């Protein structure tokens with residue numbers, strides 16, 4: 001019997017990367033998953049993983065889309081036990097070069113998208129007595145970097161703040177909320193080129209390698225399960241020891 005048997009999870013960004021891997025691992029553990037993405041690739045995820053996955057086209061920046069996403073989960077599977085707000089984008093540039101277009105885009109997807117996922121996800125969970133929010137921040141949300149990630153870092157710090165607010169506001173109603181801060185993870189979008197472009201990033205991790213999407217998704221599966229029933233309001237780096245260094 002899996003650790004997520006009988007649970008229903010909504011996962012955003014599920015057409016790619018860590019969200020797609022989370023979809024696979026949640027289903028392996030017995031969950032049914034509503035896989036949401038703006039790209040259309042959520043259909044492919046569902047085709048690959050099987051009947052336990054219901055794909056929904058959704059732009060997390062649009063309030064109507066997110067409300068409809070949670071409604072689709074309830075209609076298809078009867079409830080929402082976990083929401084994984086994974087969808088995110090990273091725009092680059094140091095502070096003096098930031099464009100307001102990039103700023104708006106990043107804040108829209110990375111902050112507004114997470115806020116909406118929590119707003120409608122928590123509303124759905126309250127109907128059945130509670131649930132789990134897992135928000136994808138980043139080690140960039142904990143500290144600044146020399147890689148021109150100023151606005152991205154600010155957005156991911158906001159995700160941490162919103163996560164703690166959700167934990168505090170809804171803990172008494174049976175909601176747990178935690179933030180995951182991945183380090184350098186080799187997702188489809190980075191591919192092999194990611195390590196080639198930023199070899200120093202692999203070097204930064206104490207483990208001297210990048211992470212695999214599954215290494216983050218396994219942590220998410222634990223946090224969404226009842227085995228983590230007393231874990232709320234925490235911020236967990238999954239970064240191979242990157243943030244442990246002074247350098």
Ligand SMILES: NC(=O)c1ccc[n+]([C@@H]2O[C@H](COP(=O)([O-])OP(=O)(O)OC[C@H]3O[C@@H](n4cnc5c(N)ncnc54)[C@H](O)[C@@H]3O)[C@@H](O)[C@H]2O)c1
Pocket residue numbers: 012013014015016017018019036037038039041058059060061086087088089090109113136137138139181182183184185186187188189190
């Ligand atoms: N890969 C890393 O090294 C890394 C490190 C730290 C944090 N993160 C964060 O982890 C999360 C997942 O990263 P990943 O590398 O797996 O990403 P990815 O780029 O592989 O996948 C992100 C998915 O989000 C979807 N998406 C983008 N905008 C959307 C929108 N408006 N509505 C719905 N879906 C949308 C994309 O279509 C894509 O399928 C992101 O929030 C990212 O910022 C990634």
